[in-house]
Amino acid sequence: xxEIILANPRGFCAGVDRAIDIVxxxxxxxxxxxxxxxxxxxxxxxxxxxESKGVIFIDELAEAPSDGIVIFSAHGxxxxxxDEAKSRNLKYFDATCPLVSKVHHQVERYSKLGKIVLLxxxxxxxxxxxxxxxxxxxxGSKIFLVQDKEEAEQLNIPLDSHIGLVTxxxxxxxxxxxIIEVLKKKFSxxxxxxxxxxxxxxxxxxxxxxxxxxESDFVIVIGSKNSSNSNRLxxxxxxxxxxxxxxxxxxxxxxxxxxxxxxxxxxAGASAPEETVQEIAKNLGELFNFEIRSMGENKENIxxxxxxxxx
Ligand code: SF4
Numbered sequence: 199x200x201e202i203i204l205a206n207p208r209g210f211c212a213g214v215d216r217a218i219d220i221v222x223x224x225x226x227x228x229x230x231x232x233x234x235x236x237x238x239x240x241x242x243x244x245x246x247x248x249e250s251k252g253v254i255f256i257d258e259l260a261e262a263p264s265d266g267i268v269i270f271s272a273h274g275x276x277x278x279x280x281d282e283a284k285s286r287n288l289k290y291f292d293a294t295c296p297l298v299s300k301v302h303h304q305v306e307r308y309s310k311l312g313k314i315v316l317l318x319x320x321x322x323x324x325x326x327x328x329x330x331x332x333x334x335x336x337x338g339s340k341i342f343l344v345q346d347k348e349e350a351e352q353l354n355i356p357l358d359s360h361i362g363l364v365t366x367x368x369x370x371x372x373x374x375x376x377i378i379e380v381l382k383k384k385f386s387x388x389x390x391x392x393x394x395x396x397x398x399x400x401x402x403x404x405x406x407x408x409x410x411x412x413e414s415d416f417v418i419v420i421g422s423k424n425s426s427n428s429n430r431l432x433x434x435x436x437x438x439x440x441x442x443x444x445x446x447x448x449x450x451x452x453x454x455x456x457x458x459x460x461x462x463x464x465x466a467g468a469s470a471p472e473e474t475v476q477e478i479a480k481n482l483g484e485l486f487n488f489e490i491r492s493m494g495e496n497k498e499n500i501x502x503x504x505x506x507x508x509x
Contacts, residue, residue, distance in 0.1 A: 199489060202479050203414055205406040205465035206494035211399030213295030214239045214469050216502040217272035218248075220293040223508040224267055225251055233262040235279070236271040236324050238293060239469035240425040242446045259283055267291075273324040274298040276331020296502050297397045298325055301364050302332040304391055305341070308362030312337040313389070314355055318344050318377050319366030323426055326366055346373070350380040360387045365395040368427035368468070370434065371404055398500065399468045400427050406494050407431045407465050411438035413493065414463030416456055419444045420474050421467030428467025435463070448478050453485070462488065 217238050224232050230252020237245050237255060245255065259282050262268050267289050270279070274294040283290045294302075308315045315333055319326040321343060333341040344350050355361075363381065365374055374396060381388055394401075411417050417435035421428025421444055428444055435442035440463070445451055456462060462482060466475050483490050503509070 200460050202483055202488045202490045203410060203461060203463045204479060204492045205410040205463060206492055207402050207406060207496040207498050209466040209470055209472050209475060211468040212500040212502050213272050213297060216504065217293035218244060220291055220504060220508055221248055221253060221269055223504065224269060224291060227508065228267045232269060233266045234269045234271060235259060236273065238271045240422050241469040242422045243471060243474060244469065262288065269293050271324065274302060274328035276328050278331055291505050297367055301329055301367065301395050304364050305329055305332045309334040309339040310337055312339050313360045313362040315339060315341040316344050316361055316363050317341060318374055320345060320426065323366065344377060347376050347380050350377045357384065358386060361385050362389045364391060367395055367397040368400045369396055370430045371396055371401060402498060403431060403465065403468065404434055407434050408438055410463040410465055410493060411435040411440040414440060414461045415459040417442040417463040419465055419467065420470040420478065422446055425467045425469050431465055431467060447474055448481050
């Protein structure tokens, strides 16, 4: 049978749901414009839709007027950004995912203990900038970013240093495991987070895409190019030996690539809307005359509360 297979779970996670909800509730309560520092979640269609409702996305707080309502994105911000908002008396809401905030608290705790902090993550990603910016050197602590196994091997710090380890929430579980193995072998006083920092949504979507890749001739990952967790899904499908494509919407798909496929797997990154999944599945189903079926179960039932003023 020729088929389209939809992975489960896929798409929006609790942190993305909450961040979008915060922006929409703020528009309803205060009226447009609402200033959002950085793309609230990394998805072109979500950003476009919020812009049409009156959101202005800004790179720096300086771009917001002093009477503007500001929202921090789900990726989190540094202490410096929060301090700037406070010193300007801006009214702001923090849409940082609580699972990212948890990592911030770990960095703050390690800083106070004077430990060396190692952050596994990708340079330039806003979550990494925010997490690095939660570090405080007052107690002699230092922070280093480790991006891969090679950087872990080359870390030039005393081998008996007291080290606290944290990770970006949306990495590849396999890559992170390899880096942690190197660090564990090298350093004797390494404190790991009690539970992995990689979040439940990243983990579940990665598990699902591995199965999807095994059952499909081609995997389409719905997500934006700047979405870390979506990129990891594409990489994982490819590592399983299945060709994969990362697309924002149906128009981005090169249909030539799919013409000899008997099964097309579809998944979506944690910031990609379900409407896009349904639209792509429907269009491909009609075009190639494929059946659509779901694979796996979505057992996620996590919900994060909104800030009290927006409930
Ligand atoms: S991917 Fe994970 S850390 Fe990121 S917003 Fe979603 S739940 Fe939070």
